[in-house]
Amino acid sequence: MEQSLAYLSRSDQLKARVSRLALKAGANGRLPPMRQLSRELGVSLMTLDRTYHELELEGLLIRKHGSGVFVSTDAVLRSVALIHDRDIAGPGISPFCRLLLDVLTPMSQDAGLRLRFYLDAGHAMRGLPGAAELREEVTRGRVAGALYVGRPEGPLVDDLRTWGIPLVTFSETPTPAPWVHLDLEDLARSAVGHLARQSCRRVALLTPWGPEGPGVAAFREALRSAGLSDDPARIAPAQAMDVHAETPVNEESGYFATRALFEGGPRETAPDALVSFDDLMTRGAMAALHRMRIEPARHVRVVSHANGDSPVLSIYASKVVLYEYAPADVARAMMDIVEARMDGRAPSSDMVAVRGRLIAKAMQEGGAA
Numbered sequence: 327m328e329q330s331l332a333y334l335s336r337s338d339q340l341k342a343r344v345s346r347l348a349l350k351a352g353a354n355g356r357l358p359p360m361r362q363l364s365r366e367l368g369v370s371l372m373t374l375d376r377t378y379h380e381l382e383l384e385g386l387l388i389r390k391h392g393s394g395v396f397v398s399t400d401a402v403l404r405s406v407a408l409i410h411d412r413d414i415a416g417p418g419i420s421p422f423c424r425l426l427l428d429v430l431t432p433m434s435q436d437a438g439l440r441l442r443f444y445l446d447a448g449h450a451m452r453g454l455p456g457a458a459e460l461r462e463e464v465t466r467g468r469v470a471g472a473l474y475v476g477r478p479e480g481p482l483v484d485d486l487r488t489w490g491i492p493l494v495t496f497s498e499t500p501t502p503a504p505w506v507h508l509d510l511e512d513l514a515r516s517a518v519g520h521l522a523r524q525s526c527r528r529v530a531l532l533t534p535w536g537p538e539g540p541g542v543a544a545f546r547e548a549l550r551s552a553g554l555s556d557d558p559a560r561i562a563p564a565q566a567m568d569v570h571a572e573t574p575v576n577e578e579s580g581y582f583a584t585r586a587l588f589e590g591g592p593r594e595t596a597p598d599a600l601v602s603f604d605d606l607m608t609r610g611a612m613a614a615l616h617r618m619r620i621e622p623a624r625h626v627r628v629v630s631h632a633n634g635d636s637p638v639l640s641i642y643a644s645k646v647v648l649y650e651y652a653p654a655d656v657a658r659a660m661m662d663i664v665e666a667r668m669d670g671r672a673p674s675s676d677m678v679a680v681r682g683r684l685i686a687k688a689m690q691e692g693g694a695a
Contacts (some may be wrong), residue, residue, distance in 0.1 A: 411476025510541025580610025
């Protein structure tokens, strides 16, 4: 991490080093004697004394005459950064990110950690801190770990890894470990198995990641295992996602992809079932089916990804079979890994695929013949 401090002034570099020592010592911890520390850091006693004074004013250190320098009891030393690659309050963004934040906040408090929110979008939006503010906190030794939600790409992620900050990512596209993701392969197998038992024969897939994306190979293998047609034309193309889009991209993609699937030929060759890897795509698909006068759970069966406590598909509860993921399961997996890493322990696993469960309300209520 020393290279990351190069752009700071010498005084700020010293503050960052002393802050990291305080982070290591923990609340109420005692720092080494000043003479010893000045030699180790290669600075004069006067310079170190000035740094201590600044950190006292910031509430990090407490000097006790005759006893030494201690870390403040009230100082929040183990701070975890929660970083999103997009504005979670923006249009067309799944409520999953907000649901995840709702469970991560009390979970981190129970672990004695402070969760701080940042946006990695080139600049802060809606008055929220961004990458620049996070870099400042890191270089001052105030960030013990980081959770990244979204596509972990770009200079900020590279910097966090270079600095040695324990980093856990949550993303559907494969990333270097530690990595937490939704088990789309289990969704694919469960959905296809369910639909095959309902005598469906022409199963199509909606996915925001395209025909080579996560879970697609498992979907096609599940079709073949069930003796169903593995037609690549039934894997609906999706528009490329734009994280700064001002329109609900996935919902729009679901709408037009579904229209293309059902309007491209005679009705008897059209899909009799849809599997969706994204709840917003499903909502768009439901609008398209309504527009084409195709009734879900009667003319076509639908199995969709869903998030627990999310309102996205609530109005379609009797028409759609849900494969529901619990945001709390994702939060727990991320916290377990980052806590272990911050404590210098090896986590039980650096790659966690979070499974959901199939909730077949539509079929239980007799929605389909």
